[in-house]
Amino acid sequence: MEAFRGLCKFQQYIPNKPAKYRIKIYALVDARMFYTVNLEIYPGLHPEGPYKVDNDARSVVMHVVAPILNTGEISQSTTLVPLAKILLEQKTILVGSLRKNKKEVPP
Template identity: 45%
Template sequence: MSHNRFLLLMRTIRFDDINSRSERSKYDNIAPTRELFESFIAKCRANYQVGENVTIDEMLESFRERCKFRMYIANKPVKYGIKVYALCDSKNFYTSILEIYPGKQPNGAHKYDNTASAVGKRLSQDTLNTGRTITADNYFTSIPLADEMTLRKNNREIPPFFLDIKQRPKPSSIFGFHKSKVLVSYVQNKKNKKNVLMISTLHNDDQIDPTTRTNAKPEIITFL
């Protein structure tokens, strides 16, 4: 196929009924691609069952055209684009569920909570209570969301002494236990002063991974 032929097809191909789009757009910011996108996700969910370890994360898909929910995020490699949340298999990176961040939706069937907690619950609806482990980064900070996740340091549920690393030996780990949850604060060495905080409901001890040798990393951190 020639380049010009490809561009012609791109200009003329349509997956949406233009006659009803303006009416649907009154209630849905992503009305032009809603049907196609949801059909694709349904096929992803129906044709593969994710393994025992999955991840939830966000990404910015490059896009600079006109779009009311296009975002600018300065610290991303691609600074302009559309934010997409995803749940993927940790082993083979298969994408099971995607959700587009649509900005502030008009009142209607597609207006829903876009907080990190709510997004995490929607993405993990097929995974929770199935014995799988869900790992997420520090954007998703709610403890009930996943079996294992990284916490933000300003989370008010973290005891202050887990955050003070000035007087601590390096490397060192502090563990906190509460019912079915374990919180760990890990500092690696004097040169790397980063405080790694993670909480897990999969683990129930303070084991150190022997393969990390002098770094003495907790198994909660090296699990995946």
């Protein structure tokens, strides 16, 4: 999330943050060279038409990591178990943390 205060239709309002207006950015960055491989801005709801795509976490991650599937490792702060299974089938390793209150994680 990047702080932003200006005219923009897809900014997010988060009332409990110091910078209340932000733009959500998904980025795929090389951890060694700090090179941005792929970047996507969250636009909110997509309008109907040929460019409409899903905004759920699984779809966004799969779209952003498409250039490196079958080649390496992906790291993200929180992980979804179904997403980890999909990426494992694609021979891509996912490194991240799981929240213990998720239904997929056994007690």
